[in-house]
Amino acid sequence: MSAYPGSVSSQHAPHYVPRSTVHPQRPHRFESLDSHAVMTRCRRGQTICSEGRSAENWYRLKSGTAKEYVDRADGRRQIVDLLLPGNFFGFAAGEEYDFAVEAVTDNTVVACYPRRRIEMLAETDPQLAGEITAVAFEGLSRVQAQLLILGRVTAPKKVGAFLIELARRLSDGPERVVLPISRYDIADYLAISVETVSRSLTDLKHRGAIALSGKRCVKIVDRDALDG
């Protein structure tokens, strides 16, 4: 169980073309602040923010995919949040980021909101203040959901719960999931080894719980068999 050696760097990887944005045009929280936001387009593997750096921005993912993670002393990597279009991130309880965030796909676009300025605006804009709180609650929900997935007993159940959660968050339809991340990233998200992720997927396939179309497309056939 370890972060794939090359998952840190970026070059020469087959570029996974992301699905169309999940909520491309839908109005969102902070929309009124888009004039204050700096848009950044990232390439696969590019760092958006680093652990220990001064937490100067809040972020919103506009398109693509990103992962929030820590690298452990033993070389393993733990993903603590998977970021899809519409998700906010970059919250820190203290003055520094506790985690790093990295783009997973090319053409990952993030809106960067200068924290100080937003906080100042919130001082006179109660509605904005409420939206900040709501966004923090959303982040809390995502991590709690991940915690429940990690809490499952066997690896196939973890992978199954992960697929169900993805189906919920994505808009591919309730029975179709296009995996936004590699097996290696799934392993780092679920805190299991890559081999176990792979074996779990083939196991679920053989048991008729899912069907695979290529490497990235999963059809949920028997939902109960996934989280049972």
Added chain:
Amino acid sequence: MSAYPGSVSSQHAPHYVPRSTVHPQRPHRFESLDSHAVMTRCRRGQTICSEGRSAENWYRLKSGTAKEYVDRADGRRQIVDLLLPGNFFGFAAGEEYDFAVEAVTDNTVVACYPRRRIEMLAETDPQLAGEITAVAFEGLSRVQAQLLILGRVTAPKKVGAFLIELARRLSDGPERVVLPISRYDIADYLAISVETVSRSLTDLKHRGAIALSGKRCVKIVDRDALDG
């Protein structure tokens, strides 16, 4: 791996006497709202709020210990947050609580803040709004910390990381931890079986990483051996 049959109910259990409150008199966020708060004293096992119920309150633990959890279909219980004095809880992204919260010790006192009223006050009190956000970030940090603990490979390392996290959150001093919860609750927190929790503790003791005084008092002898 399962919630102890009796951990759901409450009666007839040896009453664990909690340590003195962690931050008994220190000023805290929401302090200005204590006039709006309803104080409730709970007995061990008493439910503070239930999953699916309308999320009408935010809470702050004043003394004692509480656990936030979900019961799974297979009978296992996953604790998603361990609540110590000073901690806020009861946040929900939607209109209903996603989790249940239950007192772990007798004489657990919680301050209940009516959510609607607080939100209304926050509309005209930007500082309060900021404190709500800060409290949400604290909750996020706690769950992320738990996620990192669950992400460890072996059970002894999970238990070790749990002890270190407890030592950080408690004020027993950096080398002394008085366990606020039973082995069963630790198991439900770490998503491992009770037997494995017990074995991990004796393992850590034999390896000289910790020393045990009674069942509940742990002295951290070799910190590096715990999270190595």
Added chain:
DNA sequence: CGCGGCATTGACTCATTTCAAAGGTGGTGG
């Protein structure tokens, strides 16, 4: 066409779950 990243599969080892049993502790009721 070859390289780097990605995915799958096999064999082996070791950790954890599960099932079983025993001892300890503190309330509560007889």
Added chain:
DNA sequence: CCACCACCTTTGAAATGAGTCAATGCCGCG
């Protein structure tokens, strides 16, 4: 006051699951 009972903790043995090491094949990009 004592005995019972529910809860808590620990230990053992067997079975299962996951990690590790190793090898192979795939695919896109340069």
